[in-house]
Amino acid sequence: MHALIETRDTRDNPNTIMVPGGAYLPPAIDALAQLTAHATITTATYTQLVRSRYNVRTKQTDVKELAALIRTHGLLQNLVGYRQLVDGLATGIIEIVAGGRRLLAIGQLIETGDLPHDFSIPLLIVTEDEAIELSLAENLGRADMHPADLYVAMQAMIDHGRAIEDVALRFELEVTTVKRYLKLANVAPRLIDLYRDGVLNFEHMMALALVDDHAAQEQAWDSLPVHSRHPYDLRRLLTAQKINTQTDRVARFVGVRSFEAAGGAVERDLFSRDNTGYISDAALLEKLALDKLGKQAKQLRKDGVAWVDILPRADHADLSAFGRVRRTTGELSDADRQAADDLQAQIAALDERIDDACDGDNETLAETLDAERDALSAQRDAVLARRASVTHPDDAALAGAVLYLDHDGKPAVLRDAIRPADVASRASAAKGAHDTPTVSKRAKRDHSDRLTLELTSQRTLALQAEMMDQSEMALAYLTYTLMRSVLLPHHGYGTVSLSRISLGGATLADNSTDSAAGAALAQRREQLLARLSDAAQNGQSGQGGWLAWLQSQPQPVVLELLAFCVAASLDATLEREQDSPDFVVLGKALKLDMTKWWRATAASYFDHVPRDCMVRVVTEAVSATAAVPLEKLPKKTAAVAAERALADVGWLPTLLRTA
Template identity: 45%
Template sequence: MSDLEQTAATGGDATQHTAQALRTASQAILSHATMGTATHAQLVRSPANTRKQPRDLRELKALVRAHGILQNLVCYAERRDGVPTGLLAVAAGDGRWQVVGQLIAEGDLPEDYQLPYLLVGEDEAVLVSLAENLGRAPMHAADIFDAMRALAAQGRGVADIALAFGVGELTVRQRLKLANVAPRLFELYRRDRASYEQMAALAVSDDHAAQLAAWDSLSDWERQPQRLRRLLTQHCVAVGQDRVARYVGVKAYQQAGGLVTRDLFSTQEQGYIDDVALLDRLAHARLERLGARLHKEGWRWIEVRCRVDAAALAAYGRVRTEALTPNAEQAARLAQLQERAVQLREQLDASAEEGEEDGAALRELAAVEVEQRQLRAALQRPDRADLALAGALVTVDDKGKACVLRGLIPPQDRPQGAAGAAAEGKAKARVRGPHSARLTAALTGQRTLALRAELVRQPEVALRVLAHHLLRQVFYAARGGRVVQLDVKPPQLPPEAEDGAAWTCWQTQRAALAALLPEDGGSAGLMAWLAAQPRTIVDDCIAFCTACTIDGVQQDERTPPAVTELARTVGLDMRKWWQPTAQAYFAHVPKAHLLAVVAQATSPAHAVPLERMGKQAAAEAAARALADSGWLPPVLAEPETESVGTAATEEGDVDE
């Protein structure tokens, strides 16, 4: 066995030793090699080149265009059947030779451009090529960022640097931003003790002291990019997420002298608003103009608040209604509708037991229920005493639009024992639809798991949810439905819900937190452990335990307002957590509904072939048709924003 073969077989540092041995051997070869220059046409590719894997030459091409060939090629005199061809074969530097050819074809280099080369013997070409390529390590990204910063310091523009490195101008700006991170933290990145994502999060701020404070305040495992970014922007609001920022708009805010911290590493590149007070003043001024138009409606009071959350709204009362006595004609019609509704429900129950669906009965029942609601609404009128106290609140809704909430009663004026609270507590009739009670429970179980997982990811939201629940218990007698159960008895989920992305994420979150907790779970031991933890760990504990109490499972397809509000608060998008597969959905709904969903979500033409299939085959075909479509059943879809007052937002009320 040769020295090189023996070194390669030893393992460990074999590659390093092999490269050293090759370089030593190549030195003897290079001692008699000669230097020269040749045009691109005088060179050909050699089979002796040891780099066979294709690679991206765009960056190399940009460097050659900007600076020319800085390193020589290694060549030998080509022979065919022992006869010299007069050409030189490139054993090392094939990439450089290729990009020179491309630049000549594009007119960036002349045809007689001279490439420097080192001439060796043909039998030595493979060894020299291997010596040049083996062990060549790419530059660390930190070194590249430093190089770009050095060029910028010399007065080079972003466009020039981008051209020199063969990258986009945004990439150059990002790398220059990264190179400006606090030197101690940038050195950690250079030594691979910090990640690119962490550096990108730190670069959201140019304040080195703030960057260091954020980094040092967290332990190693806590330094997730999103947490670092949150610490550095906690005094700001995100343009794309804050409702008031969406309402005012970045352009108006900047025209008023406001500053926006740009995050070059965000996909939306929307940045953060620094002066929240200025933003709120601009929003308040616009809302004041809208409120001025409401005086003609005769409300007792009009209040403008650009920021109002569910807890604040819960303090207001609502105008009660009183029922009117129906006349003979109205009473007779209501009795007819009720009798017909009972008959239709019995007919539908019988069809369901036989495994069939009575579409005509479903449509008629829906029409009957609509007419019932219309008649009952006509028999309600606002309480005059409440109207004398009521006013309108002008604010900004979740979608960043101005809205008016009418018919609100201030906390100090709200009547005791409001009829609305009593009515809210009454059991509501089940909404009939294509989903059975069991399927609805499974779907809402998936939503419950997704809500929990999202809440764990957002400790600051979990604290608000917990505070909201406690305040309602202490100050507002917990009127309305509850979604948080403070005694922390995790609600029982349907077995069908314990599958999928949300369940997997929830179990992962639980395992991660359990690994941190002390073995001694006694009150004293746990309290001592909590006292020694940073605030972020305590926040994570509160977030997870609060999430454990979430109970959004239901058998009725009407989503409770408390669940809707929580879903909006955490920004829940069920498309990230649930897909309409055959097993999870289509196998459990009537075939007629399956066909209607496919026709609606894709096109009627896609639903036609499914009509001739059996139920299981149709369910699987429907799942394939809707894969990655983003379709959700209504019980999981984001509900439309509703006005909290007696009247919804009207088009004329929006000051745009």
């Protein structure tokens, strides 16, 4: 729309709005007609007019061509304004809300002498409240209006008492669209100016609008290097301390509606496809989750479970701290016991015949009898396998359940659990019962030195991957390490692998960095290098290049770099299997869940351990029945079978456990 209103008294024909050339009328033109239906026409001189603060077009443009047209053809369209009031009294000044470029051009013509100082300028007078909407309506149809001007103008209408629904109706927009515009209008004014100047783009604005705090918006923008101000990084900085309603399992379990109904506030990302929200009140969220899970815990107790611990955010490490009741085989039925006894008697008779055949050097007969014996043994084992698995009588009184949320936010129950304190008591009792003065022999190790290095390389990479995202923990751990070496240098702490900063990096097993943790570390390293300034990348540490660059950075950037560097220095590798108390301490502090980074497969574990170890693992993690076939299968086949048996169990070898 290139001109607003023809110079005429609209009281004669209040529905008439002239647009030269039949230009396209935007949807707002009907609203404009309503606004101007009762307006009046007057004239004023240039000195009586000022540009209004409500003029939505804030970016100035050149008016030389417009001034030339006015000088040649005169002023063809009126200006629009409202009478300025101070303390309710008219000042005699009229603020121009539409026609600011024409006013500027007239001023230039008066200054050059092309127009007289008392040049009569036609005006359409409206009220101050109507002026904001009218200015916006006039400019919506023009291609050179910056989007930021639209956002700010709509916010001004809301500030003057207009409802969001009314604004949406006026301009034929969806209510959601208006809400998004208002979110963008709430970005810090300095950043909006950068948007107008092309320094920010629309994606930057969407990320900044995630929070309402102008200081937080500006801090996030200023903390990132100029060449690395990506919308993703802005969003990450602004939501680092908030809970994502779409990805957090506790938030998904409680539900946004229930959280808001309890008085909780949710900051919504109006620009996300799934209407993502962010929660700051973690305490209220946890309370609601505990209350909701408490109902299910009550039902479990009603069903006969002795105790129920509610741990909404329990991970694998937390659950591993609980013991499991021991299982034992129950009694055979009378029929099965009789069948097993009959088969055993037949086997004993065959054993005598086999011995006689061997004594008589009759190898052919001995082989035939051996085959018969194997068949009978298989039948006996099948009968014995029908014994039910039951809770060990010593553990029955200790058994309970842990109620937690899985990764999808759904309730899950760990049954037949034993509390950590009871596990320790049970272990002490068992130790006392088996203490004897006999000389102990060195236990056979399940893990070779090579497998030990491979497993501890994986736990090292997992520790590093977790640490790089926990800057506060990295700072605490760095301080802890230095304290042990500096304050207590003669206590032998420096010899423990996890209590020193290994600047040379850990010596990892071959191909260990091909893991998920290794890939995550490599990706973060590339991201950090890309964000360093040229001086920092050149490594001018001798001239203070890196140090000077770090001194100029905000604390979040320095802490992020510190977290990665401390993470990369961790070394939890072992060349020979032994206890790793420092790994357990650090793993618990980081809430490390090794099942996220490692899984027992034939290639990663079972191909490299003895058969009896495979049987023991499957018995412990699944059941004794599941482990029976492994004793008969070829080792390679048994390794694959063990992998399948443990596919969804989340079992970990001792070297990878933090509990």
